[in-house]
Amino acid sequence: MNGVHDVGGMQDMGPIHIEANEPVFHARWEGRVYALNRALGAWRKWNLDNSRWTQETLPPAEYFTMSYYERWYHRMLKQLIESKLLTRAEIETGKPAKGSAKLTPPLRAEEVIATFTKARFQGRSRAGTPPRFTAGQRVRARNIHPPGHTRLPRYARGHVGTIESDQGVFALPDTNATFQGENPQHVYSVRFEARELWGEQARPQDVVYIDMWDSYLDPA
Numbered sequence: 001m002n003g004v005h006d007v008g009g010m011q012d013m014g015p016i017h018i019e020a021n022e023p024v025f026h027a028r029w030e031g032r033v034y035a036l037n038r039a040l041g042a043w044r045k046w047n048l049d050n051s052r053w054t055q056e057t058l059p060p061a062e063y064f065t066m067s068y069y070e071r072w073y074h075r076m077l078k079q080l081i082e083s084k085l086l087t088r089a090e091i092e093t094g095k096p097a098k099g100s101a102k103l104t105p106p107l108r109a110e111e112v113i114a115t116f117t118k119a120r121f122q123g124r125s126r127a128g129t130p131p132r133f134t135a136g137q138r139v140r141a142r143n144i145h146p147p148g149h150t151r152l153p154r155y156a157r158g159h160v161g162t163i164e165s166d167q168g169v170f171a172l173p174d175t176n177a178t179f180q181g182e183n184p185q186h187v188y189s190v191r192f193e194a195r196e197l198w199g200e201q202a203r204p205q206d207v208v209y210i211d212m213w214d215s216y217l218d219p220a
Contacts, residue, residue: 002145004060005052008153030069037072038116042107045083049177053149054078129169131186131214137163138220139190141212149177152216156208160220161192164209172213185214 007013025031037051046054055063055075063071080086090097107115133139143158144150151173167189171182194206 002154003056004058004063005056006154008155025069033069033073033076037076039105039107039112040076040080040085042105042115043083043085044106045085046079047171047176049149049171049173050179051075051079052173053177054082056149129184129186131166131188133163133166133186133188133214133217133219135163135165139163139188139212139217140220141190142216142218144216146174148174150174150216152212153210155197156192156210156212159192159196161190161196161210164189164191167211170213172215174213174215187211187213188217190217 025034055071057078058066058071058074062074066074077091080091081088087097090100096102138160139162140160141152141156141158144152165188167187169184170187172185175181175183188211189209190212192208192210193204194202194208195204197208
């Protein structure tokens, strides 16, 4: 999706402010939003790609004026309603709907530390999923404009890079985001010269590495 989130490489988006000694959370409510995100994820009603896709569909005017964790909070509200875990009325009143079933949370208090500290992202088995490309091979990012979620940034589409390494097999975000299947594919670290992406105004020594799924690439 060519949405408000995909601003990499765009001009006139304002300066990047680097915060020295940046804290993990700027306010206690941000930590609570993070904890809610992990606890709600235990219901297995959505996945990481769906979370990104839901956040990308926030109205642009709201997206650009919200802080990082404000987007998380409003995205979770949408997911709770869309997954039918809660109704809008229940969220607004803080009270369960009359006659609603009382469910047992899938994440118990004694499981929190182990859940929050274990690795979350692991590749799939490579068996039965042969790679299309090898290290050193020249590839071109496809110039696609899908209507839904994708991890292929606009600034790389149509440009040529070099396969740096094979990162393993992972679910394809484009289908996983809308529950159309994981469609596991090899993911490659692809090296792009900055001038290939942005022309002669870029410094010749600069490069960009992008993780790209098999279906994002064609041989160059």
